[in-house]
Amino acid sequence: MPTPAAPASSAESRILAAIRAIPTGCVASYGEIARRAGLARRARWVARILAGNPDPDLPWHRVVRADGRIAFAPGSRGFREQCDRLRREGVDVDVAKGRVRSRPAPVDVDAWLWGPAA
DNA sequence: CCCGTGACTCTAC
């Protein structure tokens, strides 16, 4: 066998790579990550992978819903940690709404990524 | 094999 820590599948590893590719201070949606990994319509799968992801270095906090909302339940531990991590990176987060506040989503950008407020 | 579940998304109202 190659390595005991080998990825479960190439698809999964592509998803993880897409998440790691999100620049600091930016966020991307589950669906966009899936799309980038060549797996359209697999947003829920991305979520499932994140839920079981053991890698502490993975920037999971940069992944949010398509509308910018935090996927965790408001007030939950994951919710607070994600808000906190994003804010530390300079992302403008509306904690009350549980949503990333940013400039209007650019439709023409190849990467559906929101930057920190220019 | 059917059914319920979930860190989702899109369309309608």
Add this chain to the structure above:
DNA sequence: CGTAGAGCCACGG
């Protein structure tokens, strides 16, 4: 800008 409903997909019982 907010809620409601249906669609979607992988997974476990």
